[in-house]
Amino acid sequence: MILPTSVFIAFELALLLKPFIIITLKGDVGFRPLDQVLTMASLLVCGVFFVWSLMECYRLIQRIHNPEDELAKQKDMMMVLLRSKHMPTIMIEKVAEYYNYKVGKANIINSSNDLIHSLPQPLTNEIKLVLNERYIRRIPYFSEWHSDIVEWLTLSAHEEFFMTGDIVINVSISSFEGLIVVKAGLLAVYSSDNVETEHLIDGDYFNEMSLFTDCEVSACEVVAITHCQVLLLEKDVFRTLMRKYPNLFYSMRAQLIRK
Template sequence: MRVTKFSLKYIVWQILVGISIAISLIDAPLAFVLDFPLKQSTLLLDGIMTSIFIIDFFINHFFGPEGKNKKNRLRSSAFWIDLLASIPFDLIAYWFNLPHWLRILRLIRVLRMLKFVQMFVTIGNLAIIPSAVKAAFVISGTLITINAIGCGWLWIYPPGEVDQVTAYIKAIYWTITTVATIGYGDITPSDNLGRIFTMFVMVGGVVMYGIVIGSISKMIEASSRHKEQSKTKLNDLRLFVEHYALPEGLSNEIFSFYGHILTKRLSENDEQIIAELPIALQRDIKTYMNMKLISNVPAFKLCSIECLKDIAKSLQQMAYSPGEKIITTGDIGSEMFIIGHGSVEVFVGSNSVANLKSGQFFGEIALLEEVKRTADVVSQTYCDLYKLSKDNFLNLIKKYPELLKNMEKFMAKKLSALKE
């Protein structure tokens, strides 16, 4: 099955490739300017990076979302960049004992920066990518840029007698103070090439500073947008209640209802978002939302995925206001309830015996036996309940015998616990 740009596996793979590119973009210029010797660790890193790049090359140009365009493949600059970046230059130099200066070829991997930028833009625009991943890409891009500028400084002013670690730290220190436009003046260019390089870094630093701050601000705003909308909604509601001098009891009911709505949904547009999708997708979304709910029910935990899907499709959503009776003592039960949101209280006579909250359930005995209800169940808050009727349950156990076995085992354990 061909992967798509929006499939989870493809996105995870692209994130892994992005990490590999980031490591390669830091390692390649650093190894070049400091002239690192070829060690086992260097060769191992080169082998791992190369393996990832080769796999990514075939995914992108032969098997992935863009792999169908065979005619334009050889004309694509991305094809040749990915191909060149997949060559294991360190391993080739080691195996064939090539001249040391040929290691400059590994800088070809810096061309992968173009792909990193493309991935950065793509991930930044995808709403399905978590903010933490986007923040990681911003931080990675910043570190790569700082490292590249620092390596440029080391290329202009080699370490000489100074040890490499100290020289690199000084180069990064100079880079950060210059990019941040602080410029203490303790490290300065001593020739025209260095001064020209510094001027470009200063100008680029202003641009980079704006990009980083803008990206982080955008992510913070996006992550807190729902909270701000909720605060605005509740503040408007408070002003409305005060303006019309509504009674305290009525205003409490209004705030309770809106509190229920705001905690139940991600945003006010939830229903609209789902409604704009095709009917088939709407059904699938609601089924999987219900599956998440019933997967926490002990009697359903051992059921197969197909069984859970059919149970989820059989659920009927019910809404109850605070104080509304859901189950009455003495009635013949014909359904069980799962609490999607809110809380209920269970009474035996006038005594409260239990408080049930989201994810819990009640009335399940009615699915197995035709008995009278032995308790009253009353909603404490605004509740969203999901009802599974006995008729639907009987149809389900015909198709999935394991469901009946699981339910009977669960009921036996529950009755045994009650007797103890």
């Protein structure tokens, strides 16, 4: 089990202070009043840091065995903070809904879990590939690309969450510059006339044209009907890789133009 840094800080401080305790059990040694004061002060401070290290260990065990309790504490603290800032009720309710959302719960717990962050980078990358590679490889443009390139695209993509009613892409406003892949949830596509034209579900993708344009303005609006989890592959990251593979870059652009 990997302990948080604060445990080691407290323990090391206690060890550093321990030599200052000048009590000895050998022989009859007379102490000056100042020696006695320094001894008791050092012993007290040393004990405080040892207790601190034990408390940090206890907190870690509690977080591991009772993640729901830790989540509830974080939620209560966030609610207090939002109310102290006089945020609108609708905003407070939306934040509370995110804490109740199962993907939101996992994201919050993972972000505060020291064990997750302690994993070696190769293992973290392998987990990310297992979770997300199938969504990237399912896209027709990438289906015949070399596996190393697809893996790089997968590792370069990052997850985002949208709550019900959130606008993912707005009409006539410069949209998110990159490819968006739906990982979970349901989104609706609306035309510029506010007519619902289609739905997007797990595995669907959109906004791919923005990978090749410098000022892409969306002709439609995409809104989350349910809570959604998506993968975002940013244009700048994509273009950086494609400098090594110009043939693939121009081939994909040609396919999009013909589409």
